Amino acid sequence: MGLTRVSGLLFGGDYNPEQWPEHVWDEDVRLMSEAGVTMATVAVFSWSRLEPRPGEYDFGWLDRVLDLLHEHGVAADLATATATPPPWLVREHPEVLPVDAAGTRLDFGSRQSYCPSSPVFREATVRLARGMAERYAHHPALAMWHIGNEYADHTLECFCEESARHFRRWLRDRHGFVDGLNAAWGTSCWGQHYTAFDQVNPPRKAPGPVNPAQVLDWRRFCSDALLECFELEKAVLREVTPDVPVTTNFMSILHGLDYWKWAAAEDVVSDDAYPDPADPASHVAVALSYDLMRSLKRRPWILLEQASSAVSWREVNAPKPPGMMRLHSLQALAHGADGAMFFQWRQARYGPEKFHSALLPHGGTASRGWQDTLRLGADLRRLAEIAGSGTHADVALVLDWDSWWGLEAPESMPSDRLRLKQLLQSWYAPMHARGIAVDLVPAGRDLSGYRVVIAPNLYMCTEEQAGHLAAFDGHLIVGPFSGVVDPADQVHDGGAPGPLRELLGLTVDEFWPLPDGLTQRVRLAPELRGDGPPAVPARTWAEWLRVEDAEVLARYEGGDLDGQAAITRRGNATYLSCLLDDVTPVLTEVLAAAGVEPVADVPEGVEATRRGRYLFLLNHATTPARLDLREPGTDLLTGRDLRGRIDIPPRDAVVLRTGAEPVQAEPGVAGPTGAEPTEGER
Structure with missing residues (x-):
């Protein structure tokens, strides 16, 4: 048994039968059976059909749909249908509709037209x-139960009076008394001292920059307010159906919601991912998000939505060329997914998503897309045995939502060019290219299962988090602008790197953001340089360091920072005070010192990952790839026994069953019985 009662790997997609006459339903389930569909997501946006008038329910049509699915061996990921309220609710109670920061109430006619705080x-x-x-x-x-849909996609926040009251209650719970709020928010600045909680509002549009500590608490509140909506429904489902797992579909690495908290509240992690077919590097960014999904509960997850070809919401919606739909699905499996689902089953004829691709396209069974659907269904049946297998990672990237929200606060930072996702990707991409497995971890998690931990940025850092990093006995890399503020967004005494000062052996004397278009040369010490160039460029950011107890591994060359320390090391802790164009020199040296090896030797364009005894080799290039296998095995996709040198056609893959023993779940390892995060890790 896998993540649900469905065995093997999940395959299917969102099914919207209410968009079609009933005579089409019989054809749908017949074709689902032909394609090997095992699960369909049903009723996501069906509230207005299920409850056409207040308290009046019409379940008959959904009864017939579920009966049909079951008769044809298709399980249901059944939505609670609450993703968007029906017209009657928002017309009878217009206060349900959300309000933006400028005070405009947003009307009905799209999705997520609700205020998360609305009691109605x-x-x-x-x-x-x-x-x-x-x-x-x-x-x-x-x-499986499916609550809501893509929370925070359209409505992350609401600035209405009900939200204001809810925000005040949340602040009272967090800070206790108004004096505690004043201290946390530093309200002595700009004369914002409050004498009662009812004077506090959400950070609505104001004449100038809004208090960044207020914005930070608002970000926390918005994530928590939506999570409360999820948990209210979950409590009912748990009461009535205690043995049915519950999920909601995440949106990869989303700024608005703290997915560490959210994942702790759901039974199964599921994700929606839509890499751009027109971007030749999109598979790298999506691999990072898949590794987050695997890391959230340290066990397999489900890719609940992806596109079979083009989407409907980009300025230019490029289709997926032959082979890419299959390759993208196999990539999710390679990174720990136990299912490859799609939006949607049958392509719509009307509405905003009528040009969004589907497993059954407008052209029907004569289309290229349908042949791709049949091929993928057959492949997933061949790969069924990988379900539940785990992934071992020696490297972890630190991702902390509080720190992210603080880093990207509007209008108050030395530079608005520091973006956490880009910082994560700058370290992740060279490891992905080498076939090195990576977990993501919250700042407070036990790190003992890893050899290398990288914090590309930890702008907000607590004493406890610094203690976890100091206790780590492997190799640590810390990126710039870290250890700057505490959880109230107040600068640590003595400045950066705050509680990391003793660990890193330095103090940041002054931040030195670089104007757009300006580069700063960084000269590397021989141990970092290797066979590469002696100096590398940095952009966007630099710092004037005061080195106290650390070795200098690189210095700035030229310009106002000439001769100043750029990269330092104390013990096994390396600090980068700048954003290098390419972190490969530092990464190569640290990985080698830590004994971290790739899972396979691969040429450019080939992605290599391992799940237990299964080695995935995915050729994302448009040309054939040749590589040498370290060990023989059987390709599950073709049944061939492979050894030695092999060729992989463009946009094709090999999934090799080797003799290696399956990975067991433990820290640093994902598996079907991985441990839940502790309170301190959330």
Whole structure:
């Protein structure tokens, strides 16, 4: 048994039968059976059909759909249908509609047209969730509950009076008394001292920059407010159907929601991912997000949505060329997914997503897309045995949402060019190219299972987090602008790197952001240089360091920083005070010192990952790739026994079953019984 009661790997997509006459449903389930579909996501946006009038339910059509799916061996990821309220609710209760920062109430007609704090909306969702749970608790098609949909995609925040009241309650719980809030927010600046909580509002549009500590707490509040909506429905589902797992679909590495907290609240991590077919490097960025999904609960996850070809929301919606749909699905499996699902099953004829691709395209079974669907379904049946297998990673990247929110605060930073996702990718991309597995970790997690830990940026750093990093006995890399502030966004005494000062053996004397277009040369010590150039460029950011107890591995060359330390090391802790164009020299030296090896020797364009005994080799290039296998095995996709030198066609793959023993779940390892994060890790 896998993540749900469905065995093997999940395959299917969002199914919207309410968009089609009933005579089409029979054809749908027949074709699902032909394609090997094992699960369909149903009723995501069906609230207005299930409850056409207040308290009046129409479950008959959904009964028939679920019966049809079950008869054809297709399980249901059944949504509670609360992703968007029905017209009658927002017309009878217009206060349910969200308000933007400028005070404009956003009307009905799209998705997520609700205020997350609205008690009317929350009560209505709970009633519908209970009705769904009681109706379908024992339906044999039910395999998983799906709450909401892509939380924070359209509505992350609402600035209405109800949200303001909710925000004040949240602040009271966090800070206790108004004096605690004043201290945390530094309200002595710009005369913002409060004498009562009811004087506090959300950070609405103001004449100038808003207090960054207020914005930081607002970011925390917005993530928590939406999580409360999820947990209210989950409580009902757990009460009525305690044995049915619950999920909601994440949106890769999303700024708005703290996914460490969210993942702790759900049973199964699921993700929606839409890499751009027109971007030849998009598979690298999506691999990073997949590794986050695997790391959130340290066990397999589900790719719940992806596109079979073009999407409908980019300025130019490029289709996926032959082979890419299959390759992208195999990539998710390579990074720990136990399912490759799609949006959607049948391509819509109307609405904003009518040009979004589907497993069954407008052209029907004569289309190229349908042949791709059939091929992928057959491949997933061949790969069924990989379900539940784990991934071992020797390297971890630190991702902390509080620090991210603080780093990207508007209008108050030395530079607005520091973007955390780009910083993560700058370290991840060269490891991905080498076939080195990477986990992501929150700043407070036990790091003992890793050899190398990299914090590309830890702008906000607590004493406890610094203690975790100091206790780590492997090799640590810390990026620039780290250890700057505490959880209240207040600069640490003595400045950066704050609680990391003793660990790194230095103090940042002054931040030195670089104007656009300006580069700063960094001359490397021989141990970093290797066979590469003696100096490398840095952009965007630099720092004037005061080195106290550290070895200097690189110095700035030329310009106002000439001769100043750029990269330092104390013990096994390396600090970069700048953003190098290419971190490869530092990374290569640290990985070698830590004894970190790639899972395979691969040429450019080939991605290599391992799940237990299964080695995935994915050729993302448009030309054939040749490589030498370290060990023989059987390609599950073709049944061939392979050894020695092999060729992989363009946009093709090999999934090799080797003799290696399956990985067991433990820190640094993902597996089907991986440990839940502790309170300190969330």
